Amino acid sequence: MIKHIALLFLILSFLTSCMKGQKVDLIVHNAKIHVMDDANSVYDAMAISDGNVVEVGAERQILNKYRSEEDIDALGKDVYPGLTDAHGHLLMYANQKLGVDLTGAKSMEEVIYRCEKYYAKSSNKFIVGGGWDQSLWPNESMPNNLELSKVFKNIPVCLYRIDGHAALVNDFLVKKAKITSNNVDGGEVKMEKGIPTGLLIDHAMNSISSFIPAYSQKQVKEAILEIQEELFQYGITGTHEAGIENKHIKLFKSLVASGKLKLELYAMLLNSADNRSFAVKNGPYRYRNLSIRSFKVFADGSLGSRGALLKKPYTDDHHSHGLLLTSVNEMRNVAHFCLKNGYQMNTHGIGDSANALILDIYKNAFKRNPDHRFRIEHSQVIDPSDFAKFSDYAVFPSVQPTHATSDQRWAEKRIGRERLVGAYAYKTLLSQYGMLAIGTDFPVESTNPFFTIHAAVQRKNQSNEPLKGFLAKEALSLEEVLRGMTIWAAFSSFQERELGSLEKGKKANFVIFSKPLESNPSFVQNYAWMTFIRGKKVFALDEL
Numbered sequence: 001m002i003k004h005i006a007l008l009f010l011i012l013s014f015l016t017s018c019m020k021g022q023k024v025d026l027i028v029h030n031a032k033i034h035v036m037d038d039a040n041s042v043y044d045a046m047a048i049s050d051g052n053v054v055e056v057g058a059e060r061q062i063l064n065k066y067r068s069e070e071d072i073d074a075l076g077k078d079v080y081p082g083l084t085d086a087h088g089h090l091l092m093y094a095n096q097k098l099g100v101d102l103t104g105a106k107s108m109e110e111v112i113y114r115c116e117k118y119y120a121k122s123s124n125k126f127i128v129g130g131g132w133d134q135s136l137w138p139n140e141s142m143p144n145n146l147e148l149s150k151v152f153k154n155i156p157v158c159l160y161r162i163d164g165h166a167a168l169v170n171d172f173l174v175k176k177a178k179i180t181s182n183n184v185d186g187g188e189v190k191m192e193k194g195i196p197t198g199l200l201i202d203h204a205m206n207s208i209s210s211f212i213p214a215y216s217q218k219q220v221k222e223a224i225l226e227i228q229e230e231l232f233q234y235g236i237t238g239t240h241e242a243g244i245e246n247k248h249i250k251l252f253k254s255l256v257a258s259g260k261l262k263l264e265l266y267a268m269l270l271n272s273a274d275n276r277s278f279a280v281k282n283g284p285y286r287y288r289n290l291s292i293r294s295f296k297v298f299a300d301g302s303l304g305s306r307g308a309l310l311k312k313p314y315t316d317d318h319h320s321h322g323l324l325l326t327s328v329n330e331m332r333n334v335a336h337f338c339l340k341n342g343y344q345m346n347t348h349g350i351g352d353s354a355n356a357l358i359l360d361i362y363k364n365a366f367k368r369n370p371d372h373r374f375r376i377e378h379s380q381v382i383d384p385s386d387f388a389k390f391s392d393y394a395v396f397p398s399v400q401p402t403h404a405t406s407d408q409r410w411a412e413k414r415i416g417r418e419r420l421v422g423a424y425a426y427k428t429l430l431s432q433y434g435m436l437a438i439g440t441d442f443p444v445e446s447t448n449p450f451f452t453i454h455a456a457v458q459r460k461n462q463s464n465e466p467l468k469g470f471l472a473k474e475a476l477s478l479e480e481v482l483r484g485m486t487i488w489a490a491f492s493s494f495q496e497r498e499l500g501s502l503e504k505g506k507k508a509n510f511v512i513f514s515k516p517l518e519s520n521p522s523f524v525q526n527y528a529w530m531t532f533i534r535g536k537k538v539f540a541l542d543e544l
């Protein structure tokens with residue numbers, strides 16, 4: 001009898017628990033959830049608790065097993081892990097937002113006009129701008145400061161090129177910084193008849209930085225949070241910040257501590273003594289959603305300003321091979337330092353020579369730790385004979401597909417048809433390493449990930465140029481580019497156990513897209529319908 005009562009009790013309690021279901025914080029159902037696991041599973045529903053995915057599965061399975069106060073009917077929409085921009089610059093973008101925006105200016109006259117308009121409204125006694133691109137101007141030649149210095153005689157003016165690798169400064173700054181000669185290691189002061197033209201390339205820009213006043217911390221923080229909102233509307237829940245100074249660690253920490261910066265932030269440290277001390281003291285560092293365990297090093301400059309280091313001279317400048325910005329010896333030292341302290345090394349490499357030098361340095365890293373995950377940021381122009389080294393030494397390519405479609409207007413002019421074979425070669429790079437980290441390099445390019453998808457899959461810009469796609473055989477599939485912005489981006493930052501897919505136990509960072517996520521020959525803009533970080537809604541389109 002007692003046996004029977006016990007059995008009955010057991011059955012009853014089992015039944016009531018089924019009816020009630022296990023309590024979770026949130027259920028998303030009637031969805032098309034792309035888990036981004038190895039099997040490429042797609043499910044209808046997901047249960048979330050304490051910021052983590054509890055289970056993904058079929059609609060009935062999840063609704064029968066769990067109950068929650070909040071549940072979202074996703075109306076059959078596509079759900080993906082929150083996107084990661086694996087290479088961007090929040091700080092640079094924040095500074096750009098606070099200064100004059102010169103993107104898309106069609107001439108030097110327009111650049112000056114925008115500066116005048118900005119200055120008339122600004123309370124700052126200086127002008128810093130960014131975003132000009134001489135390839136959009138009538139004669140496409142690099143500018144000088146003659147007109148700029150006439151208009152702004154008594155305040156510092158510094159205008160960065162869109163790639164951040166060149167700046168045009170007025171004579172006021174040239175004199176303040178006592179720039180007289182073209183003697184700069186890893187940089188160049190452009191001269192005309194022995195006089196500086198105000199155009200500074202790469203390391204030559206270092207001489208002026210101390211003469212430009214900084215914006216207040218409050219201004220910078222507000223601008224960063226504004227950018228965060230911009231990212232959320234696209235379903236971006238994480239960024240890899242490509243290079244910060246020591247003082248910025250504090251800035252990001254305080255933003256994270258206040259709970260206002262919600263993005264999963266993977267910040268790369270610039271190579272400085274202060275930052276090395278930080279790495280020695282802390283090792284791989286974690287503070288809530290801020291992760292720091294990598295160094296960003298510049299091997300060379302950019303192709304747009306002819307700072308990219310090439311094996312053979314530029315096709316449109318036979319005297320120049322570009323610039324080596326960090327000596328091979330120093331890069332070796334950084335690699336050694338990173339391996340010793342459990343850090344990753346992410347080196348900016350655009351030209352084929354820069355990439356070859358980096359690959360050789362990483363060869364030694366591979367010998368010491370086959371899972372080093374050292375990255376080459378951009379991996380832009382590769383000598384075809386060097387591709388195999390990406391797989392031989394397990395080098396992680398980090399690419400920004402919109403660079404291909406932005407540069408396609410002039411890339412052949414710079415490096416010639418022959419070298420284009422190994423340029424913006426994302427499919428080839430993917431076949432070597434098996435993964436890509438994909439980003440935008442904002443503010444050099446737009447934060448809009450749908451431009452990235454279009455550039456990677458269709459090899460076209462948002463105006464659908466060029467018609468047949470630029471170097472179209474290097475196109476990625478939609479799934480590949482999405483992996484590059486989710487699970488592979490997580491791998492490229494040692495966070496694959498927590499981020500990048502919607503598997504059980506991982507952070508519930510996800511986006512429900514407004515429209516089906518697909519790639520068409522003609523560009524279609526999409527938006528997040530809702531964006532979630534750690535189970536909390538951070539953006540909803542209909543709440544705008």
Ligand SMILES: [Zn+2]
Pocket residue numbers: 087088089242441
């Ligand atoms: Zn960058």
